[in-house]
Amino acid sequence: MDIVVCIKRVPATDTAIKIAADGKSIETNGVSFEMNAYDEFALEQALLIKEQLGEGTVTALTIGPSLAQKVMRDALARGADKAVVLTTDEWIYDGAQVAQALATYLQANPAQIVLCGKQAVDSDNNQLAGNLAARLGFGCVTEVTKLELADGTFTAERDIEGAREVVTCKTPAVISCNKGLNQPRYANLKGIMKAKKKPLEEAAADLPAAAMEIVSLELPPARADGRIIGEGVDAVPALIEALRNEAKAI
Amino acid sequence: MSDPYKALDFYNVDDLYTEEELMIRDAVRSWVSDRFMPVIEEHNRAATFPRDLIPELGELGVYGASLTGYGCAGLSPVASGLICQELERGDSGLRSFVSVQGSLCMFPIWAYGTEEQKQKYLPDMAAGKLIGCFGLTEADFGSNPGGMLTKAVEDGDHYVLNGSKYWITNGSTCQVAIVWAKLNGVIRGFLIDSDTPGFTGKQIKNKFSLRASDTSELVLEDCRIPKSQILPGIEGIKGPLSCLTQARYGIAFGVIGSAQAAYDEALRYSQMRISFDKPIARYQLVQNKLVWMASEITKAQLLCWKLAQMKEAGTMHHYHVSMAKRNNCWMALECCRIGRDILGANGITDEYQMMRHMCNLESVITYEGTHDIHGLIIGRQLTGEDAIT
Numbered sequence: 090m091d092i093v094v095c096i097k098r099v100p101a102t103d104t105a106i107k108i109a110a111d112g113k114s115i116e117t118n119g120v121s122f123e124m125n126a127y128d129e130f131a132l133e134q135a136l137l138i139k140e141q142l143g144e145g146t147v148t149a150l151t152i153g154p155s156l157a158q159k160v161m162r163d164a165l166a167r168g169a170d171k172a173v174v175l176t177t178d179e180w181i182y183d184g185a186q187v188a189q190a191l192a193t194y195l196q197a198n199p200a201q202i203v204l205c206g207k208q209a210v211d212s213d214n215n216q217l218a219g220n221l222a223a224r225l226g227f228g229c230v231t232e233v234t235k236l237e238l239a240d241g242t243f244t245a246e247r248d249i250e251g252a253r254e255v256v257t258c259k260t261p262a263v264i265s266c267n268k269g270l271n272q273p274r275y276a277n278l279k280g281i282m283k284a285k286k287k288p289l290e291e292a293a294a295d296l297p298a299a300a301m302e303i304v305s306l307e308l309p310p311a312r313a314d315g316r317i318i319g320e321g322v323d324a325v326p327a328l329i330e331a332l333r334n335e336a337k338a339i
Numbered sequence: 340m341s342d343p344y345k346a347l348d349f350y351n352v353d354d355l356y357t358e359e360e361l362m363i364r365d366a367v368r369s370w371v372s373d374r375f376m377p378v379i380e381e382h383n384r385a386a387t388f389p390r391d392l393i394p395e396l397g398e399l400g401v402y403g404a405s406l407t408g409y410g411c412a413g414l415s416p417v418a419s420g421l422i423c424q425e426l427e428r429g430d431s432g433l434r435s436f437v438s439v440q441g442s443l444c445m446f447p448i449w450a451y452g453t454e455e456q457k458q459k460y461l462p463d464m465a466a467g468k469l470i471g472c473f474g475l476t477e478a479d480f481g482s483n484p485g486g487m488l489t490k491a492v493e494d495g496d497h498y499v500l501n502g503s504k505y506w507i508t509n510g511s512t513c514q515v516a517i518v519w520a521k522l523n524g525v526i527r528g529f530l531i532d533s534d535t536p537g538f539t540g541k542q543i544k545n546k547f548s549l550r551a552s553d554t555s556e557l558v559l560e561d562c563r564i565p566k567s568q569i570l571p572g573i574e575g576i577k578g579p580l581s582c583l584t585q586a587r588y589g590i591a592f593g594v595i596g597s598a599q600a601a602y603d604e605a606l607r608y609s610q611m612r613i614s615f616d617k618p619i620a621r622y623q624l625v626q627n628k629l630v631w632m633a634s635e636i637t638k639a640q641l642l643c644w645k646l647a648q649m650k651e652a653g654t655m656h657h658y659h660v661s662m663a664k665r666n667n668c669w670m671a672l673e674c675c676r677i678g679r680d681i682l683g684a685n686g687i688t689d690e691y692q693m694m695r696h697m698c699n700l701e702s703v704i705t706y707e708g709t710h711d712i713h714g715l716i717i718g719r720q721l722t723g724e725d726a727i728t
């Protein structure tokens with residue numbers, strides 16, 4: 090069983106984001122990048138499926154600059170067998186563009202299972218799984234919190250508004266992974282040593298023209314300073330009043 | 340993730356490390372942030388080591404990481420040093436646990452043991468399933484371990500050991516003790532399984548320092564072990580000293596981690612704490628303190644980097660290690676003292692890590708050769724005169 094995990098290199102979640110001079114992208118100087126947190130669940134699930142089946146390969150796949158090799162090394166250190174960077178220096182934002190480039194790669198290098206995170210924590214587009222499955226003609230289940238595989242069919246659980254949904258889906262499939270699915274493993278030191286000997290390939294990304302464009306990007310307005318309303322029990326009515334009428338929080 | 344730690348790297352010393360070394364460092368750094376930082380204060384208060392984390396550290400691969408074969412990771416000197424740095428950023432007790440296991444217990448078995456001894460102990464020790472301790476110091480023989488009184492005598496197919504060891508890290512936690520004792524007047528290393536009749540470990544209570552670490556007394560009363568439990572490959576004081584050189588190397592790197600933790604906490608605090616309407620970081624005297632800390636940390640990083648290059652090249656001598664151990668323990672302890680001052684009254688509580696690190700470093704500057712003993716080792720090398728004895 091060949092499993093592909095789509096991984097995005099995103100700014101570390103504790104980064105203080107600055108908007109670049111063009112007003113449409115972020116300043117990447119001095120920013121440290123890491124594997125998108127939801128993709129960690131996808132990678133872990135791929136490794137668990139491979140362990141369950143006792144055979145197969147796990148390939149980590151990303152689109153990004155050559156610098157994304159670092160995140161791919163991390164995936165290899167955690168246990169992926171192979172990694173591929175589809176390189177581009179463009180800052181791609183359009184989910185359809187990404188899906189098309191990944192689909193082109195996956196048509197040439199077929200896999201039965203494609204796993205990805207439910208969204209990238211930087212752009213929050215939530216587009217990849219559905220978009221990619223449509224292009225590949227695969228089944229698709231999104232935001233899974235539990236996943237089992239038996240005889241080529243997945244049973245997946247999803248948390249939906251107020252309920253838990255159980256679905257089945259035949260392979261080949263694209264599955265997007267949510268928090269709670271598993272506990273991603275750490276890269277251990279032996280894994281890191283082994284990673285250096287595993288294949289890490291680069292090929293230019295075959296990107297179609299973007300249909301979508303970022304027009305402008307701005308930071309949320311700075312939060313106003315807090316205000317101390319009073320102290321002790323006497324201040325409670327004023328606090329309720331402020332929460333209700335000013336903050337409209339209750 | 341909630342751990343806001345940022346390690347100082349003023350001179351981009353990271354550029355000197357390989358991509359792999361950085362990955363190893365970062366893996367240990369994240370483990371410490373995610374798994375160790377949330378529990379350390381609690382364990383420090385209770386004076387316990389987080390034993391449930393022992394197998395996880397084995398899984399991560401930090402025990403005996405510089406050794407090759409037998410389930411060890413075979414890392415470069417830089418990588419194994421950086422592991423110590425990250426562990427000690429958490430707590431000196433954590434780094435001590437790992438140093439004792441790897442440098443003081445696995446190393447002598449790996450270097451001086453028989454193949455059977457290696458097979459019996461090393462893979463389980465690498466996995467953290469079997470914990471070791473290193474018994475050299477005695478209550479009356481610390482800086483002068485050669486004066487030890489613990490003795491072994493031959494009895495048919497066995498050795499019988501009598502004596503006691505004091506200040507032994509992991510002494511009550513271990514399944515095997517590497518005990519150095521005199522056999523016919525010559526210091527030899529013995530592997531004593533902790534279930535051997537006559538072997539007991541008793542914890543030393545009420546420490547102010549290294550609270551999250553088991554420090555014990557070992558008592559050996561007619562402890563009979565098969566002759567196969569002696570380390571055949573080494574005789575004399577150079578046996579334990581060669582292990583100490585390995586461990587001191589780790590300490591030299593390790594305490595940079597404590598100093599970085601102290602600096603990070605002090606910097607953060609100085610930017611947030613308002614006095615006379617301004618953050619205290621705005622005042623020259625406070626800046627001067629932070630500058631001192633940052634400069635000393637940077638010098639220590641470079642000292643260790645060169646030390647690692649010498650270790651890699653096989654040109655590192657024990658007196659080189661002495662200089663790094665001595666300098667870095669001192670600078671780390673000073674960083675904590677200065678950092679504690681920047682934190683004002685808040686610095687005396689365990690809401691902040693500063694005093695925990697400071698107290699720990701009082702042990703670290705003492706064990707594995709005190710500050711002054713290392714000074715005398717360097718002095719002997721420089722002058723050709725031995726001022727120790």
Ligand SMILES: Cc1cc2nc3c(=O)[nH]c(=O)nc-3n(C[C@H](O)[C@H](O)[C@H](O)COP(=O)(O)OP(=O)(O)OC[C@H]3O[C@@H](n4cnc5c(N)ncnc54)[C@H](O)[C@@H]3O)c2cc1C
Binds near residue numbers: 481482709711712715
């Ligand atoms: C928390 C902790 C854990 C430890 N873990 C271990 C362990 O796992 N295994 C182990 O074997 N040991 C361990 N030790 C023991 C440690 O290595 C010794 O404490 C250390 O070597 C110093 O010995 P001492 O305490 O007897 O001090 P002393 O040797 O009594 O020294 C006291 C003072 O005299 C000075 N001094 C001594 N001799 C001279 C001299 N010739 N010239 C000038 N000054 C001198 C010293 O510098 C020091 O300031 C541990 C100690 C601590 C505190």
